[in-house]
Amino acid sequence: MRFVSYRKDEREGLAVRKGGDLLDLGSKSLLELLAEGPGALAAVANSAGKALDPAGLRFLPPISRPPKIICVGLNYVDHAAESPYKNVPDYPPFFPRFASSLVGHDEAILRPSESEQLDFEGELVAVIGRGGRRISRANAHDHVAGYSIFNDASIRDYQFKSPQWTVGKNFDGTGAFGPEFVTADELPRGAAGLRLETRLNGQVVQSADTHDLVFSVADLVFFASEVFTLEAGDVIVTGTPAGVGFARKPPLFMKDGDVCEIEIEGIGILRNPIKDEPQASIAA
Template identity: 45%
Template structure:
């Protein structure tokens, strides 16, 4: 079963996703007012049981960023071998992973527009798998890493490319424009290693495949990401790790092809689904 945050009738709900619409569940669990609370309580089994006894609540709704109150979002950069080569700097595979923070305000939901700001037009896409931590841990061993995952979802880690070069050592400015990326459409509870080990990422822009790779080729696999990150910080339920994008982002094409209003970007991963977004200019 899949679970999403959505709005309907000017209210925000979370619930189970079906082919016919949404089954609202938040009213059944007042102790868990948001989907983040469900993650932190390990409540997916209870949600599934409740959803079996209910009918579709909403057929007219809009998806929100799946965890709009996510406390911490950490992204892994340059994590595929061809992606490293795209930089054409002669560097070998890095020993340690590149990391940077993103904030929930930088993400919108499925079928919502990514927003291109007037300050710069270099809005780019990055299709990725995101994992949601469900169990507290520090110095987690790789062998135990998957035990700490609650759910998986998709991310279009939209980036204003020119702004990642505003300073010498950080990319935070280019990575946190409001509604420049998307996370969703939903959370898929994590139950089996094959959900990640066998996953394939495909990113399309206007139907054209731009990114196509498998997670098994990551330079720093997800087990290693959890191990490394939990070395210096305690991972908490609700933390999101955006795990890395394959080669083929717009900035690395010749000539570069940045997103523009009217474009449609789709990030597809087998076993999770498809995250779809249009592109609009910011309304001032």
């Protein structure tokens, strides 16, 4: 099953994709359905209403305010090698994103006035369906409800101002998420073996296979839940492969007027224009 969160005519809702149509499921959110437990998604999908008119339809992040957004750094060998850190970590470098940074499919990723170093990072997202603490690797996939796509767009000069990356990863309007949430049963176990490709203005800038994650989805669920309780709707952003802009010579950063697309086999395409942050949003 494939679900889309949307806004239309000032109303927010959820839809399920059937072929080329999005069938309306009403105002209940994906987060609410995940919290209701196994079977809730299938039950609501079977009661879908009429197809939505695409005119005026805006895509929202599949979950607009996840309980937690847990990001992972240096999770592909080739990306670790191109980074300032060089070595593959022996423990996943977790860092948080905040919901205030999220934007949906076809919405603008904002380049803030403070920096010109807006970088792209195409990533696989795992969404927790059943929460828990100290989840074993053997049981980890039972806790993952499905998958989506993320652009962990980063403000590089701010990211490297300190040993912690959080500031450079949380500017408003820089975390693109969506467009669809795809249930785990539609994909290989752990979403392994899927082609991930990032394109900037049509040019391929990242190309990898999710089989090459240093820490698999099961590993990430295990390590994260060792520390804190995972909850239904938590989002794990699993890391980006090589090819990011700051590692290129010369560097390649996103700018106003660009379009960034991230495609993951079996999940879809996340597309976002890049715009400079409006001056009106900057307080005097």
